[in-house]
Amino acid sequence: MPASELAxxxxxxxxxIVGLGNPGPEYAMNRHNAGFMVADELANxxxxxxxxxxxxxxxxxxxxxxxxxxxxxxxxxxxxSGGPVKALADYYKIGPENIVVIHDELDIPFGALRAKTxxxxxxxxxxxxxxxxxxxxxxxxxxxGIGRPPGRMDPATYVLRDFATAERKDLPFLIDxxxxxxxxxLTEGLAATQNKFHGSDLYPARSAR
Numbered sequence: 001m002p003a004s005e006l007a008x009x010x011x012x013x014x015x016x017i018v019g020l021g022n023p024g025p026e027y028a029m030n031r032h033n034a035g036f037m038v039a040d041e042l043a044n045x046x047x048x049x050x051x052x053x054x055x056x057x058x059x060x061x062x063x064x065x066x067x068x069x070x071x072x073x074x075x076x077x078x079x080x081s082g083g084p085v086k087a088l089a090d091y092y093k094i095g096p097e098n099i100v101v102i103h104d105e106l107d108i109p110f111g112a113l114r115a116k117t118x119x120x121x122x123x124x125x126x127x128x129x130x131x132x133x134x135x136x137x138x139x140x141x142x143x144x145g146i147g148r149p150p151g152r153m154d155p156a157t158y159v160l161r162d163f164a165t166a167e168r169k170d171l172p173f174l175i176d177x178x179x180x181x182x183x184x185x186l187t188e189g190l191a192a193t194q195n196k197f198h199g200s201d202l203y204p205a206r207s208a209r
Contacts, residue, residue, distance in 0.1 A: 012066065012067045012068060013068075013098055014067075014068040014069065014070065014092060014094055014098065015064075015067060015068070015069045015070070015094070015098045015099070015100060015186055016069075016070050016072065016085075016088055016089060016092060016094045016098060016099045016100070017039070017042060017064075017069055017070070017071050017072070017099075017100045017102070017182060018035070018039075018071075018072045018073075018074065018081075018085055018088075018099065018100070018101045018102065018130075019035035019036045019037070019038050019039025019040075019042075019071070019072070019073050019102045020032075020035035020036070020074070020078060020081055020101060020102065020103040020104070020126040021033035021034070021035050021036030021037075021073065021078065022077050022078050022160075023073075023074075023075050023076075023077070027160070029162040029163060029168075030159065030160050030161065030162055030163075031104050031146040031158065031159050031160075031161060031162070031163055032078060032104055032159040032160055033104075034102070034103070034104040034144040034146065034175075034178075035073075035101070035102040035103045035104065035126075035144065036073050037171075037175050038102045038142070038144065038175050038178045038179055038182070039071050039072070039073050039102065041175050041176060041178075041179040042064060042069075042071050042179050042182060043060045043071055045064060045179060045183075046060065046061075046062030046063060046064050046069065046071070047062060048060035048061060048062040048071065050071070050073060052075070053072075053088070053091075054091075055072075055084050055087035055088045055091055056074065056075045056076055056083065056084045056087065057072045057073060057074045057075055057084040057085075057087075057088055058072065058073045058075060059071065059072050059088070060072075064182070064183055064186060065183045065186060065187045066187075067186045067187065069186070070088065070092055070094070072084070072085070072088055078125055078126045078129075079125035079126065079128075079129055080129055081126040081129045081130055082128075082129035082130045082131070082132055082133030082134070083129070083133060085099070085101075085130050085133060085134065086130075086133035086134055089134065096134055096136050096138050096139040097138065097139070099134075099139040099140065100139070100140045100141070100142060100182060100185060100186075101126075101127065101130060101139060101140070101141050101142070102141070102142040102144065102178065102182070103124060103126055103127060103141060103142075103143065103144065104124075104144050104146045104159060105122065105124070105143040105144060105145050105146065106122070106123075106124075106146060106147070106148055106149075106155055106158075106159070107122050107148075108143055108144075108145030108146075108147070109145050109147045109201075109203065110145050110146055110147045110167055110170075110202075110203075111145060111170065111174065111201055111202030111203040112145040112201040112202070112203075113142065113143065113144060113145060113174065113177055113178050113181060113197060113201075114142075114143040114145070114194075114198060115140065115141070115142055115143070115181055115185055115190060115193045115194055115197065115198075116140070116141055116143065116190070116194075117138065117139070117140045117141070117190055118137045118138045118139075119137060119141075120137070121137075123155075127141070140185060140190065142178055142181050142182055142185070144174070144178055146158075146159070146163075170202055173202070174202065177197070177200075180197075181193055181197050184196060184197070
């Protein structure tokens with residue numbers, strides 16, 4: 001068989017990696033923008049630059065750990081993230097099994113990161129929108145713990161607050177760690193990534209799951 005017929009099988013499949021957040025400088029350091037922060041770190045790693053794409057997203061293309069990737073930050077607001085993600089998946093012909101969404105997670109304490117595929121959205125409006133647009137829950141997620149709001153603060157208010165001063169000290173490390181998780185997910189798979197990262201929370205005593 002000619003070598004050219006073998007090439008498609010030996011070429012890694014392209015992945016779509018989406019960081020969730022709200023566009024605009026006023027939201028840049030919000031807890032809700034953790035996904036954007038990790039996407040920016042991944043763009044640095046591939047030596048790429050985000051440019052505006054016709055799918056209503058900022059996009060950077062390159063290779064991450066040798067795997068071809070499309071990094072994306074939707075330009076819609078969080079609760080409308082599904083439209084750009086579906087448009088990107090269609091444009092690049094990438095199925096849900098090769099989509100990773102990076103998002104903030106209230107039900108995980110700050111300092112903890114989790115990876116999973118499928119499952120519910122835990123009330124996260126960005127995930128709700130993506131699941132509805134894709135017609136499936138079966139895409140992967142990197143969950144960036146931000147913890148529950150203090151006292152009786154409304155979660156909707158809490159996620160749109162900037163990370164606290166004490167949290168910002170550890171934020172660069174956690175962003176870097178989350179980017180490592182994405183690379184691991186692409187090259188080693190979900191189970192290996194969970195085994196490697198789920199036992200290394202920054203504050204183990206706080207973590208309940």
